[in-house]
Amino acid sequence: xxxxxxxxxxxxxxxxxxxxxxxxxxxxxxxxxxxxxxxxxxxxxxxxxxxxxxxxxxxxxxxxxxxxxxxxxxxxxxxxxxxxxxxxxxxxxxxxxxxxxxxxxxxxxxxxxxxxxxxxxxxxxxxxxxxxxxxxxxxxxxxxxxxxxxxxxxxxxxxxxxxxxxxxxxxxxxxxxxxxxxxxxxxxxxxxxxxxxxxxxxxxxxxxxxxxxxxxxx
Numbered sequence: 001x002x003x004x005x006x007x008x009x010x011x012x013x014x015x016x017x018x019x020x021x022x023x024x025x026x027x028x029x030x031x032x033x034x035x036x037x038x039x040x041x042x043x044x045x046x047x048x049x050x051x052x053x054x055x056x057x058x059x060x061x062x063x064x065x066x067x068x069x070x071x072x073x074x075x076x077x078x079x080x081x082x083x084x085x086x087x088x089x090x091x092x093x094x095x096x097x098x099x100x101x102x103x104x105x106x107x108x109x110x111x112x113x114x115x116x117x118x119x120x121x122x123x124x125x126x127x128x129x130x131x132x133x134x135x136x137x138x139x140x141x142x143x144x145x146x147x148x149x150x151x152x153x154x155x156x157x158x159x160x161x162x163x164x165x166x167x168x169x170x171x172x173x174x175x176x177x178x179x180x181x182x183x184x185x186x187x188x189x190x191x192x193x194x195x196x197x198x199x200x201x202x203x204x205x206x207x208x209x210x211x212x213x214x215x216x217x218x
Contacts, residue, residue, distance in 0.1 A: 024152035028159045035160070039167035046174040047182070054119070055183040058126040061113045062133075065102050069095070069133060074144045084148075092141040092206040099137025106130030121180075128184050132191050139195040142202045158197035166190025 044052075073091045080087050107127055114122035139158070146155040170186030178185075 022152075024156055028152065028156040031156075031160055032163045035163040035167055039163075039170060042171050043174055043183070046171070047179065051180040051183060054121055054125050054180045055129075055187075057113070057117050057119065057122050058129045058184075061106075061109070061126055062129055065105070065133070069098060069102060069136065069140075074140055077141065077144050078148045086209075086211050088141050088145065088204070089207045089209050090211045091144075093208050093210050095137040095140050096134075096208075099133040099135075102133040103130045106133075125180060125184055129187060131188055135188070135191040135195055139198045141206065142198040142204065145202060145204060146198075154201045155198075157201055158194040161197045162190040162194030165193035 073094060077084075077087055077091050107130070110123045110126040110130075113126055114120050143155065143158070146152070166186045166189060169189040170182045173182030173185060176182075
């Protein structure tokens with residue numbers, strides 16, 4: 001009887017946490033879209049269409065490479081039931097290596113992307129955008145941990161903070177006449193802001209280690 005009551009209580013707690021998680025997740029999505037909409041509307045008045053074209057080309061290449069950014073380890077960490085600390089350290093270490101590798105890969109790849117789109121200006125833009133792989137790798141485990149705990153309320157902070165920082169930096173630099181670089185450094189600044197905030201709200205600190213058993217099971 002006691003066990004049944006305990007199970008009912010656990011199920012109610014999970015349902016309650018899930019409901020609030022959905023609310024905060026929707027709030028983060030909705031608020032983020034509003035920030036993006038306002039930022040884009042302002043930038044459209046300050047920048048040329050060619051600036052948006054350059055950043056779009058760079059983002060296409062970045063998104064293709066992003067398929068390899070964690071090899072599904074983030075999802076495996078969210079679903080893992082045991083050895084979470086060791087698994088998190090292993091996933092963090094692997095993600096960091098992958099982030100470094102992808103950022104490095106962008107350097108020789110950029111001229112080929114520029115040649116395909118017949119625009120040499122893509123080269124420096126794409127190379128700078130490649131830094132985002134390292135930045136995102138440093139915060140991916142923290143973000144996955146928040147998702148694992150259904151803690152979307154705290155997850156909202158780095159997401160919204162990153163979007164606001166990206167918007168402020170992009171608009172400020174565009175107003176000063178930096179053109180496409182306002183979009184590039186806005187992206188990087190937003191990613192950095194998200195990284196700093198997620199490390200602040202989740203005080204877990206990783207160790208650089210790879211457990212072969214954990215990596216293989218993930």
